Amino acid sequence: MTREALKRVEPGLPASWYRDPEHYERELQTFWYARWIAAAREEEIPQPGDWRTVRIGTQSIVLLRDESARLRAFHNTCRHRGSVLCTGDKGQLPRMRIVCPYHAWTYDLAGRLVATPRRMETPDFRMEDYRLYEVAVDTWGGFVFLNLARDPAPLADTLADRPARYGNYSFEHLRIGQRIVADVKANWKLIAENFSECFHCPPVHPELCAVVTAYQEAGAWGLRGRPEARPQYKPAAATLTLDGSARLPPFQGLNEDEKRTLYIADMVLPALFLNIHPDYVNSHLVFPTGPQSVRIVYDWLFEPRHLPLPEPDLQHYVALWEITNRQDARNCEWQQQGLQSREFAHGVYVPQEFDAHRFAQWVRAGLEANGSRASRSGRARRAGPRPRR
Ligand code: FES
Ligand SMILES: [Fe+2]
Structure with a gap:
């Protein structure tokens, strides 16, 4: 520059x-929910199953490392009735599963719903309809960037x-x-x-x-x-x-x-x-x-x-x-x-x-x-x- x-x-x-709170909301939509946001250092979640939460504006995001050591991020929201999934700042997911603390719906680290214990069966229920809402993740220089837009431009454009x-x-x-x-x-x-x-x-x-x-x-x-x-x-x-x-x-x-x-x-x-x-x-x-x-x-x-x-x-x-x-x-x-x-x-x-x-x-x-x-x-x-x- x-x-x-x-x-x-x-x-x-x-x-x-x-x-002004209304103007702030516009700025969240424009800048914070639509651009690449540096949210963490990679070293904060070094091992598969490690997670931490990140709060951007009103949005809570779970950032984790999956079984293949790839970083993934999801809205911290259960697809059943919207409870947060991870309640603290950081931790290790037992058995590589995310278990909702409310009715125990269980997701794998790719965000797929894999178990709904004790749910009474109906013919219309399809597990694949209830994936976690995924958030785009990329890294540069050891910084983890998140982008809450649905289909974001590559991080490289920002860098x-x-x-x-x-x-x-x-x-x-x-x-x-x-x-x-x-x-x-x-x-x-x-x-x-x-x-x-x-x-x-x-x-x-x-x-x-x-x-x-x-x-x-x-x-x-x-x-x-x-x-x-x-x-x-x-x-x-x-x-x-x-x-x-x-x-x-x-x-x-x-x-x-x-x-x-x-x-x-x-x-x-x-x-x-x-x-x-x-x-x-x-x-x-x-x-x-x-x-x-x-x-x-x-x-x-x-x-x-x-x-x-x-x-x-x-x-x-x-x-x-x-x-x-x-x-x-x-x-x-x-x-x-x-x-x-x-x-x-x-x-x-x-x-x-x-x-x-x-x-x-x-x-x-x-x-x-x-x-x-x-x-x-x-x-x-x-x-x-x-x-x-
Ligand atoms: S809100 Fe998550 S299992 Fe019910
Ligand atoms: Fe200064």
Whole structure:
């Protein structure tokens, strides 16, 4: 993506879009139930029969590994009368079967109904009519992506050139060294906008600005068409830690350029944000939990040969983003509180918030496309043949 400052002040999204339950529902339909959502790391369900649940908006999904070690996902809903199937966060399925906790209808790991104990027989009952509702699953870089659309486009379309661009990083081989889960009282779009701009860095992130010295320029570094006086990073910094020092070598496959690139920020919208460094990655999985709240799962990923890291080394790597992520979450909550004002119609993006503006345009375009699709299919339905009585 190009880095280019906006030429003028641009209007932000309507404030009501960050609060209104009906609008939130539209966004769930448009973005969260129709796109590829990074939901877990593959290592969380390593063995056949392992499962965990994932909540995206109001939808609970069971993600599991079947007998052939293939990942599968199903709506966490029994076909009998709709009970959830898996009641916890994660576990191991006994005998490779999913048994509903209500009347014990039993499914295999391909989602086929295989037993309905004690049901009185009728001639019309066909087991094959009651398969679990399957959800599309794919993986990239060790991240498990789900797509709740019926017939989704391939994940590759969403990833674009990332598999090639990050090929040397081998994200798929990395493992979780630390996970922190935070429930944040802010709309999901505030979290994405916050990740997209560094205008807030000097007042909010003194620790980050001490290492990424370019951020002392509040997102304007390299955008003003003149050589920068400040270096991009603190002199002699080798990675993003509080003092810039590294205790691990760079990832094994990196070339010299990549070893010198201390920080790449990337977003696979709407759910996955990546802070990429030469020797570790800090990933964020974002899950909307309501119109004004999200759950964020922060992982620190390392090469497995270094794990488990001695506690002081782990803290050395975790500290900077733990502090910075907390600062961001706190500021997003304050922003969520402030935009309750009846006077506040929308914010504005200043030139160096070009990426937050790009995100807002992505949101507008997605809603518009979905709106016109919905109205087209509404028209088609209205114009269609009348049902016979
Ligand atoms: S609701 Fe699942 S068996 Fe009845
Ligand atoms: Fe920030």
